[in-house]
Every structure is written in C-alpha cells, then in structure tokens.
Amino acid sequence: QVQLVQSGAEVKKPGASVKVSCKASGYTFNDYYIQWVRQAPGQGLEWVGRIMPYSGDTRYVQKFQGRVTMTRDTSISTVYMELSSLTSDDTAVYYCARRAGTAMIDYWGQGTLVTVSS
Amino acid sequence: QSALTQPPSASGSPGQSVTISCTGTSSDVGGYKYVSWYQQHPGKAPKLMIYEVNKRPSGVPDRFSGSKSGNTASLTVSGLQAEDEADYFCSSYAAGDSVLFGGGTKLTVL
Numbered sequence: 001q002v003q004l005v006q007s008g009a010e011v012k013k014p015g016a017s018v019k020v021s022c023k024a025s026g027y028t029f030n031d032y033y034i035q036w037v038r039q040a041p042g043q044g045l046e047w048v049g050r051i052m053p054y055s056g057d058t059r060y061v062q063k064f065q066g067r068v069t070m071t072r073d074t075s076i077s078t079v080y081m082e083l084s085s086l087t088s089d090d091t092a093v094y095y096c097a098r099r100a101g102t103a104m105i106d107y108w109g110q111g112t113l114v115t116v117s118s
Numbered sequence: 119q120s121a122l123t124q125p126p127s128a129s130g131s132p133g134q135s136v137t138i139s140c141t142g143t144s145s146d147v148g149g150y151k152y153v154s155w156y157q158q159h160p161g162k163a164p165k166l167m168i169y170e171v172n173k174r175p176s177g178v179p180d181r182f183s184g185s186k187s188g189n190t191a192s193l194t195v196s197g198l199q200a201e202d203e204a205d206y207f208c209s210s211y212a213a214g215d216s217v218l219f220g221g222g223t224k225l226t227v228l
Contacts, residue, residue: 035217043222044121045156045207045219095163101169102150103209103217106175
C-alpha cells in the first residue's frame, strides 16, 4: 500500500533552517510528483511547491522562492524539503503528499510539526 | 496568487444537504477542470473526496458530489451524517503549474 512517512517534529530558533524528509513506499517513486503543503495552527492549507523525483524538477510558490529547496534521493525513495531563514510565521504542520493526475493529491504523509520559537 | 474563497462555516441537520462554494478566477477554477475537495478531521491529514470537479475516488460515498460553474466550484454533501462534520478545503490547478487552496469551511452537523 502507498505510504509516505515523514520525519519527526522539529523546534527551531528564528533564522535557522529546517529539513523535513518524506520516505515513499508502495509505488514507483519516480512516477509521481511529490507536493509539500503546510498548515499553520488553526489555519488553512498552503501549497509550498512540488518536485518530480524522476528528474528533480522543482516548482515553488513565489513567496518561498529563495528560502525553500526540495531535493530527492531516488536510491532510498525519499524527498526532502528544506526551509531557511525561519520566522514564527513558518510554524506549521508540513505535509508531503503524492500528486496523481493534475494537481490532485491522493496520498498524504502524517505531517511534521515545525515550531519556530526563540 | 490569492487563496480560493470559501465560506468559513456551513451547517445542516442529519439527513439534510449542504453545499460549500469555492470561488477563484479564470486563471484557476474557471480555467481548468482540475478542482479537488479534501475533508480534514481534527489532528488528521486531509482526505481526497472529489477530484477533477466531480469525480469520486473509490470508497468515497456517493453522498458527496462536486460541480463547477464559471469561476466557482461547489461541493454538495447530501444525507448529512455525524461523521461528515469536518473541515473541507477546495483546491485548484492554477496557471504557471501551481496549486491554490481555499481557506477551508468548517462543516457542522447540528
């Protein structure tokens, strides 16, 4: 069965960076985009960007350009999202999710809580 | 790009129907057939309920249906049940190969 397993919760200080991992299993890793979506406490969903594991091609939301980097390691079916220059506004649950078709997410990771606090 | 617009709340009694709207622009909702709806219970990851405007994934009850007219998409939940109480988010493919989400609607079953 398809599974996306994310790394554990993180606590970071303002200005630091965080790197969240997402290990995929149960399907052909190279065939599906992985998207990253975040959700601040009590707020809605926000698309951060996506990576195509086969090629490494990435697309980021403009507001995160220069601060976010998505990478992958095909040998272990894992994608990573690194966010730098953290502020308290980056406190959120970060989800990785598999994109099927065009912009449809059919499987989600369990989420990783990133807390930015001094 | 701004988030899609959803009403913050909706409600209905068991057995009734409720419709949640999702308004965008011609660069997202109105321009593509790629509107999805997700259900999220507290503390859980979202779950896909509708994709490509009106298609249901396997396992989603046919009480859930989707539609679109112009720049506004809608999710209708018929025969409301207690377990339908959750947050619902719409999303749409958008110009420039991006994705937009709505702000979410909290559905309360009275």
